[in-house]
Amino acid sequence: MIFLRLILVNLLRHKIRTLISIAGIAFSVAAMLTVVTVLEGAVGMFSNILSSGSELIVFERNVSDLFFSDVSPAARDQIAAWPMVSHADPVLFGVVSSADHPIITCFGVTAEDARIRNASWVSGDAGQFGKGGNSVVLGERAAEFLETSTGKDVPIGHGTFHVMGVIRTRNGFEDGGVFMPLEAAQKFFHKEGSSVITIKLRNKEDAAAFKAEVHARFPNLIALEDAEFSRSYSQFKILKATAWAVGGAGLALGGLGVANTMIMSVFTRIREIAILRVNGFAKGQIAATIFGESAIVAVTGALCGLALGGAALYALKEVPALHGYVDVTIHPALMLVVVLLALLTGLAGALYPAAYAMRIKPVEALRFE
Amino acid sequence: MTVESKASDSSVVIRASQVWKSYDEGTISVLNGVDLEAYKGEAIALCGPSGCGKSTLLHLIGGLDEPTRGTITVNGKTLGRNRDMVQFMRHEVGFVFQLHNLVPDLTMEENCLLPAVAAGTPRGAALDRLKELAVRTGLGHRLKHRIQKLSGGERQRTAICRALMNRPGILLADEPTGSLDEKTSGAVFDLLLDLAHTEHVTLLMATHDRALAAACDRVLEMHDGRIRTDR
Numbered sequence: 091m092i093f094l095r096l097i098l099v100n101l102l103r104h105k106i107r108t109l110i111s112i113a114g115i116a117f118s119v120a121a122m123l124t125v126v127t128v129l130e131g132a133v134g135m136f137s138n139i140l141s142s143g144s145e146l147i148v149f150e151r152n153v154s155d156l157f158f159s160d161v162s163p164a165a166r167d168q169i170a171a172w173p174m175v176s177h178a179d180p181v182l183f184g185v186v187s188s189a190d191h192p193i194i195t196c197f198g199v200t201a202e203d204a205r206i207r208n209a210s211w212v213s214g215d216a217g218q219f220g221k222g223g224n225s226v227v228l229g230e231r232a233a234e235f236l237e238t239s240t241g242k243d244v245p246i247g248h249g250t251f252h253v254m255g256v257i258r259t260r261n262g263f264e265d266g267g268v269f270m271p272l273e274a275a276q277k278f279f280h281k282e283g284s285s286v287i288t289i290k291l292r293n294k295e296d297a298a299a300f301k302a303e304v305h306a307r308f309p310n311l312i313a314l315e316d317a318e319f320s321r322s323y324s325q326f327k328i329l330k331a332t333a334w335a336v337g338g339a340g341l342a343l344g345g346l347g348v349a350n351t352m353i354m355s356v357f358t359r360i361r362e363i364a365i366l367r368v369n370g371f372a373k374g375q376i377a378a379t380i381f382g383e384s385a386i387v388a389v390t391g392a393l394c395g396l397a398l399g400g401a402a403l404y405a406l407k408e409v410p411a412l413h414g415y416v417d418v419t420i421h422p423a424l425m426l427v428v429v430l431l432a433l434l435t436g437l438a439g440a441l442y443p444a445a446y447a448m449r450i451k452p453v454e455a456l457r458f459e
Numbered sequence: 460m461t462v463e464s465k466a467s468d469s470s471v472v473i474r475a476s477q478v479w480k481s482y483d484e485g486t487i488s489v490l491n492g493v494d495l496e497a498y499k500g501e502a503i504a505l506c507g508p509s510g511c512g513k514s515t516l517l518h519l520i521g522g523l524d525e526p527t528r529g530t531i532t533v534n535g536k537t538l539g540r541n542r543d544m545v546q547f548m549r550h551e552v553g554f555v556f557q558l559h560n561l562v563p564d565l566t567m568e569e570n571c572l573l574p575a576v577a578a579g580t581p582r583g584a585a586l587d588r589l590k591e592l593a594v595r596t597g598l599g600h601r602l603k604h605r606i607q608k609l610s611g612g613e614r615q616r617t618a619i620c621r622a623l624m625n626r627p628g629i630l631l632a633d634e635p636t637g638s639l640d641e642k643t644s645g646a647v648f649d650l651l652l653d654l655a656h657t658e659h660v661t662l663l664m665a666t667h668d669r670a671l672a673a674a675c676d677r678v679l680e681m682h683d684g685r686i687r688t689d690r
Contacts, residue, residue: 092569092576099564365560368523369621370549370577453523456556 093375096366097382100355107351108387114347115391116398119432122337123399126424128406129333131417133326135261139197141316143204144177144288146297148304151312155325157183162283165308169287172303174296179203180284182275186246186268188236194246195267198275198284205264206257213240214255220271225254229265247278262416289313337428341435344391349439352384356443363447364455373448380444381437388436392429396420471532472628472661473497473520478529480515480684485527489515491684492529499628502655502662504672507681513665516681517631520663521552534628549578553622553660555651557634559614561606567593567617568602574624585624592620596650612643619651623658630655632664636671644668 101108140147148169150159161180170178182198199205201220209216212230219227226246228236233256238244242253246268259265276282291300297315304313320326356363363376403418473495480490490512497503505513518524519531522544531538533551538544553574561570568589575585593599596616601609609617615635622630635651636644648671655662664675672678680688 091582092565092572095565095569096562099562103564361560362562365562366573366577368521368548368554368560369574370545370625371573372545372577375577451524453518456523456560 093379094382097379097386100359100379100383101386104355104358107354111347111351111387112391112394115341115344115388115432115436116394118337118340118342118344119392119395119428120399120402121340122334122431123396123420123424123428124402124406125336126330126333126428127399127403127418127420128416129329130421130424131419132262133320133329134417135263136326137316137320138261139205139263140181140286140288140319142288143208144179144290144316145294146289146291146300146313146315147319148287148289148308148311148313149285151310156285156323157185159285160281160283161285161287161311165311166284166287168307169289169304172300174291174293174300175289176292177202177204177288177290179288180272181286181288182272182279182281182283183285184275184279186278188244188246191235194232195263196246196275196278197264197267197269198272198279199269200272204288205259206269209257209259212256212258214253214257216255218254219269220273222252222254224249224274225252225271226274227255227257227269228253229267229269230256230258231262231265232267235266249278338431341431344432345435345439347439348384348387348436349442351387352380352440352443353446355383356380356447360450360455363450364452367450367452368456376447376450377444380447381440384436384440384443385433388432388439389429391436392432395432396425396428470499471496472499472501472534473663474532475516475520476530476532478516478519478526478531480512480519480524481527489684490519490526493684493686495679495686497629497661497663499661500656500659501677502652502675503664503677503679504675505663505665505679505681506667506669506672509667511681512684513681514633517633517663517665520629521554521631522547549574550625551627552629552631553625553627555615555618555622555630555632555635557637559606559618561614561617561621563606566603566605567598567609567613567620570606570617571621571624574621578625580625588624588626589620592623595654596620610643611639612647615639615643615647616650619647619654623654623660626658628659628661630660630662632662632666634665634667636666636668644671648674 148161149156150161153159166178166180169175179200179202184196186194186196188194206216206219214227233239236244238253240253240255243250244253270278291297301313304311314322366376400420403416407416407418475493475495478490478493481488493516505516507513519526522538525539536542571589572585593602596619598613598616598620601613606614632651636648639647652674666672678690679686
């Protein structure tokens, strides 16, 4: 109890300095939480696009980005005919532009695609998809920012397309996207095949056999289960690594703040540390008070940072331009990792001050009367 | 009780043999071959002019510093790297300084309990011991008060309580009344002497106050880093 009091007394003795350190950790934790959650959410949304109504995805081996993948119609037809396959839906990904909106995700899909079949139709008729020549379906948010609606024409690229329907989806990429019939998309992007084929098996247990079959018959293609794809896709890896690097850099800055506080804390009470040593405190016990102070600052900062980060995510979710793109689901595991990282950073920041405190010689410190 | 009678029936608690201490590679010489024996329960006053080495000798006996040459033996064991100095400072020796050296933001009770916390003494036993000392030092009503609220005499009495918390066999006091007025100084010294006798503690006290020193069992006169007279 007195040990804890010693720690708290030191923190409360310099309240402003302690608060600044807590704020440093809090802001870095909030930054890490926000960046990681937003990017994980974006990755999750993109994964959901691919796994919509499917368990596996087939695409061209060794492509750096799915936009560059090209799976031939022949391959798709052969795979769709395998007895273990229930559905094999080709999806062509592309980026289109419209006035004032240079980047809009475009999905070239067939009428049988799960996105079209299972969508919540705000207007238009799912049965008419792909039957009207140059017609497209818009996500609800895309219709909003393109200021158009069902029955109107919309300029896309160098052409004009008829809006045959508007669908609502919780996925930000889809809600802000354009759905073209596959043939129209192939013509628009000058491609014969599709970017990927999403696969639904009759029996999930056949996943390994399916992958082996693809590997044997189509050496230029690769089949991955959805979770496997999310883990291994290089773009996702880069995004996740960037998020953790940015967050980690923020946390390192917070750690430097803690180190500065702890160094000042030790320097201003050299005599007090000497008194504790004279009263029988071992070097380890002195170090424990320093690490204890640092741990309290770090954990308090981390908890404040979680609250701050959570609030920032909810605020981002309400920004109209980001509607549907920000998934504010904060995973408990992420919270735990962030708090532990903050704690480790705080403890690392206390290493030098603790070592310095342990080296204080009571007889020399007490001479400063 | 005289030194002679103590020597005949008590064991030597502190023995310093040819203790030398110098700083800055020998350019500043503070102790120049000190020999000293102190017996269990003795109250010894160390007198002498400023800079004669009184405090340095106390620091060496208390394990806060090491002699350049010579040996110091406490309770039959030589101080140094072969001895667990943390355990020594926790259980065998207590310090009282001229400035009380208390932790300002803690209460009187918390300050006194610090040695017990360091030693891992159970809280109940530590509180019992503190109450006993607080009653004897007249600070029973001040336990929950912060140090800033105490007078100079009360602070020094708190420092005495703290020094005796773990029942050390030796109490080292470096000018314990140096910062107090005459009246308070006398009261604190009487208390120190009384506690040392009743607790059977060997008291070694550096002081400039000849009147107080005269009340001790022995007075050692130090000059130029040596003990000149022992009476």
